Amino acid sequence: MTETNWAYTDAVKEHFMNPKNILTDEESYQEDGKGVTGNVKCGDEMIVAIKVDKEKGIITDCKWKTFGCASAIASTSVLSEMVKGMKLDDAYNLSAKDINRELGGLPEHKVHCSVLGDKALRIAINDYYMRNGMEDKVQREEERIVCKCLNITDQEIEHAVLDGARTFYDLQEMSKVGTGCGECKEEVTQLLEAYKAKHFCEV
Amino acid sequence: MPGKEIYMDNNATTPLHPEVKKAMIDAMGIFGNPSSLHTPGRRARQLAEEVREKVASFIGASPDEVMFAGSGSEANNTVLSVLTCQTKGCESNPNGIAEIITTTIEHPCVLETSRCLQEQGVNVLYLDVDQYGKIDIEQLKDLVTDRTGLVSVMMANNEIGTIQDIRTIAEVVRERGALFHTDAVQAVGKIPVNVEELNVDYLTLSGHKIYGPKGIAALYVRKGAPFCPLIRGGHQERGRRAGTENTLGIVGLGKAIEVRSQEMEAEEKRLLALKAALKRGIEENIPDVQFVGHPTDCLPGTLNVSFDGAEGEAIILYLDLEGIAVSTGSACASGSLDPSHVILATGLPAECAHSSIRISLGRENTMEEVEYMIDTLPRVIGKIRDMSTAYKRRQQ
Numbered sequence: 001m002t003e004t005n006w007a008y009t010d011a012v013k014e015h016f017m018n019p020k021n022i023l024t025d026e027e028s029y030q031e032d033g034k035g036v037t038g039n040v041k042c043g044d045e046m047i048v049a050i051k052v053d054k055e056k057g058i059i060t061d062c063k064w065k066t067f068g069c070a071s072a073i074a075s076t077s078v079l080s081e082m083v084k085g086m087k088l089d090d091a092y093n094l095s096a097k098d099i100n101r102e103l104g105g106l107p108e109h110k111v112h113c114s115v116l117g118d119k120a121l122r123i124a125i126n127d128y129y130m131r132n133g134m135e136d137k138v139q140r141e142e143e144r145i146v147c148k149c150l151n152i153t154d155q156e157i158e159h160a161v162l163d164g165a166r167t168f169y170d171l172q173e174m175s176k177v178g179t180g181c182g183e184c185k186e187e188v189t190q191l192l193e194a195y196k197a198k199h200f201c202e203v
Numbered sequence: 204m205p206g207k208e209i210y211m212d213n214n215a216t217t218p219l220h221p222e223v224k225k226a227m228i229d230a231m232g233i234f235g236n237p238s239s240l241h242t243p244g245r246r247a248r249q250l251a252e253e254v255r256e257k258v259a260s261f262i263g264a265s266p267d268e269v270m271f272a273g274s275g276s277e278a279n280n281t282v283l284s285v286l287t288c289q290t291k292g293c294e295s296n297p298n299g300i301a302e303i304i305t306t307t308i309e310h311p312c313v314l315e316t317s318r319c320l321q322e323q324g325v326n327v328l329y330l331d332v333d334q335y336g337k338i339d340i341e342q343l344k345d346l347v348t349d350r351t352g353l354v355s356v357m358m359a360n361n362e363i364g365t366i367q368d369i370r371t372i373a374e375v376v377r378e379r380g381a382l383f384h385t386d387a388v389q390a391v392g393k394i395p396v397n398v399e400e401l402n403v404d405y406l407t408l409s410g411h412k413i414y415g416p417k418g419i420a421a422l423y424v425r426k427g428a429p430f431c432p433l434i435r436g437g438h439q440e441r442g443r444r445a446g447t448e449n450t451l452g453i454v455g456l457g458k459a460i461e462v463r464s465q466e467m468e469a470e471e472k473r474l475l476a477l478k479a480a481l482k483r484g485i486e487e488n489i490p491d492v493q494f495v496g497h498p499t500d501c502l503p504g505t506l507n508v509s510f511d512g513a514e515g516e517a518i519i520l521y522l523d524l525e526g527i528a529v530s531t532g533s534a535c536a537s538g539s540l541d542p543s544h545v546i547l548a549t550g551l552p553a554e555c556a557h558s559s560i561r562i563s564l565g566r567e568n569t570m571e572e573v574e575y576m577i578d579t580l581p582r583v584i585g586k587i588r589d590m591s592t593a594y595k596r597r598q599q
Contacts, residue, residue: 017524022590040593041553043542044514047592067557067593069516 008070009104015074020081023049023063031063033131035123038116044068046076048120052088052128059083059091064117071110075099076117083121092125092139094118096199111162111199146187149180154191161195168192209527209572213412213565214361214389214505219455220414220566226458227416227451237448238439247450254457258421261460262406263397270422270440271453275388275409276312278422279355281433281444282384282405283316286352287325288431302326304346304354306338307548308362310386313355314544330356332548335497336365343375351381358390362545362561363496364505366394373402382428388412388420392463393502394471404428410452414566415459419452466566474503474564477573481506481562484577489584491594495546495559504564507546509555512594513587518560521583527576529562554593 008016023029031049038045044067051061062080066072079099083091096115100106106114122139129137144154152175157165160174168189171177178185210218219227230250235243237251252266259266272278287301305317307329317327328346330338338356347354354376359366369385376383384405390396391406392413398406406423410416424430430443437445485492491511510518515531522529531543542556562576588594 013524016520019590024589036592040557043553043557045592065590065592067512067514067591069514070520073517073590 008074008106011078011102011104012070012074012106015077015103016070019073019077021061021063021077023047023065026065029063031124033124033126033128035120035125035127037120037123038068040067044072044113044116046072046116046120048076048080048117048124050083050121050124050128054132057088059086059088062121064120066116068116069110069113071106071113072116074103075106075114076120078102079117079121088125088128092122094121115162115199146191147177147180147184150176152177157188157191158195161192162199165192166196207526209568209575211562211564211568211572211576212528212530213568214364214502214561214563215530216411216417217414217565218567219416220459220462222462223415223455223458227455230451230454233450233454235450237450247448250457251448251450251453254453254460257457257460258408261464262391262408262423263399264423265426267441268398268423268426270424270443271448271456272420272422272444273418273446273449275386275407275412275420276310277433278407278409278420279310279312279384279386280316281422282407283313283320283353283355284433285429285431286382287320287323293431302328302348302350302352304328304330304343304351304381306330306332306356308332308336308360308365308545309355309357310361310388313357313386326350332365334549334551335500336360336363336495336545336549337497337500338367338372340368340371340375343372347376347379347381349380351376351379353382353384355384355386358385358387358396359394359502359505360496360545361389362543363507363549364389364502364563365497366390366500366502368500369401369403377402377404389502392460392467393504395467398423398425410456410459413459413463416452416455419449419456421456470566471503474568477564477568477570478504478506480570481564481573481576482508484573485580488577488581493551493555495549495551495555502563504568506562506564507559508562509546509551509559510584510588511554511558512591513558513584514591514593515558515560517587518558518583521586522560522579525579525583527579529560531560558593 029049032052034049036047047065049063050059053060062083064076064080066076082102096111096118099114126138146152146154156175160171165171165174172179178188233247233250235247237244237248255266255269259269303325305313321327330342332338356367356372358369373383382404385403386407387396388407388409391408404425408421410419432443434445439445439448485508493509495507495509519531542553546556546559
């Protein structure tokens with residue numbers, strides 16, 4: 001029988017088969033920061049817990065758990081390896097693109113599954129700051145309304161891009177953005193290009 | 204069972220039956236256009252007409268009531284479009300009747316066509332299903348009125364295997380003067396189907412679900428039932444479907460039907476036994492599972508099961524690495540995170556839909572393979588649950 005290509009790269013396959021750093025001891029782990037995102041109803045949920053060297057501001061350990069598909073498992077496994085020894089700021093700024101590069105790329109429609117890990121990580125880092133009286137360091141990912149007619153935010157546009165929107169028309173189909181007065185078209189187009197670059201280029 | 208590929212996704216498609224393969228290879232040289240008057244053309248025509256007779260006799264129809272189509276989806280699209288033809292003066296829709304009733308658990312080719320028709324102004328009503336995936340006859344009686352043009356209810360569901368009582372449904376529908384269609388793609392060749400007994404106006408069947416080739420299906424259209432072609436521009440299929448006939452596909456469908464008529468009965472019993480063993484094996488070896496679908500009115504080889512806290516796509520891919528091919532009810536793998544509309548329609552929570560897999564057994568599956576599956580599944584589910592945020596049960 002001839003070997004057929006797996007839907008994912010060897011790196012994805014390896015991290016899927018042997019996921020690293022699973023949080024099996026959630027109660028006794030004594031993390032310094034913890035982040036939870038997604039929910040099971042929507043089909044994926046992620047918990048990321050970190051330990052931090054407080055002197056140096058460096059992540060010393062990272063563990064995770066998920067209700068998620070192969071991409072979520074593999075991308076969070078690789079993320080948990082990447083952030084060990086990393087400065088909190090650098091870890092905070094990791095994007096799905098960085099993770100995908102490490103994995104050798106994911107099928108486009110699976111990229112949205114892989115953003116859960118870094119999102120949960122950012123929440124965990126913020127949680128660490130909160131626990132340690134460093135509220136000033138907390139970065140909020142605030143939503144901003146772009147399409148005023150239909151109350152559509154930049155995050156919704158980002159999610160639509162992750163779900164496969166590539167053109168303004170795709171975005172309209174998926175979110176109805178810009179179908180009111182149409183004034184936001186220019187800004188939405190800029191966001192679209194930015195999110196496409198953020199999540200899909202160079203991979 | 205190392206190195207062997209175990210295929211348990213027979214509701215998605217089936218491997219060719221060896222006899223079908225042989226018949227198709229033998230027919231490879233038949234190239235004539237069945238519409239041509241010369242000898243090569245007549246040769247092809249004869250093959251196609253023989254198959255038409257075979258298909259008709261298998262489902263209790265007469266040959267001129269059987270039309271070939273390119274897929275079950277095409278046949279279903281055709282039927283839904285009949286009564287809603289917007290062409291002025293179209294005979295198929297003389298009274299402007301444009302209300303369609305269908306169910307919430309149909310195949311997407313029916314649901315999406317229905318949504319599209321809704322956008323064009325057709326009134327579409329949806330029948331609910333109970334926890335087993337069965338429609339409620341009383342609700343049907345309430346919904347079918349003199350405005351109803353067509354009712355379409357699938358005979359057996361592709362995801363959970365539930366079989367509807369088509370005979371009773373058709374009776375209610377026809378009593379009230381509406382036309383009735385059943386998508387029997389998952390049923391024909393697996394359980395007995397007879398259009399006279401069922402009393403339907405239209406019925407769809409497909410080749411590749413019953414060990415025939417892909418790209419060939421058939422639509423039964425009761426004599427005298429309204430019809431309007433979806434594909435125009437040719438006299439083929441008595442003007443009902445333009446396009447040169449897929450002779451090779453038709454030959455394959457004919458052989459598949461012929462083989463089913465010989466093997467189906469014994470096969471049904473064998474598959475039921477395999478499924479019972481599989482179900483027992485899962486129940487005994489894996490905690491917190493839930494079976495979805497009707498316990499008895501179900502396709503013989505279909506088993507849909509939900510594993511609490513284990514995400515469906517992950518299950519599929521871990522099983523794939525172990526050499527086992529099954530599929531998920533959830534559509535995550537196909538690019539969307541939407542949970543299965545069928546499982547949601549049964550009233551089960553979204554978590555359950557995201558955690559379910561469909562195992563569909565077929566003629567090539569053996570008890571040995573089922574045992575391998577029973578050995579493998581607990582390990583895979585255990586591994587996924589160990590890293591799951593959603594599996595709350597503590598082991599010991």
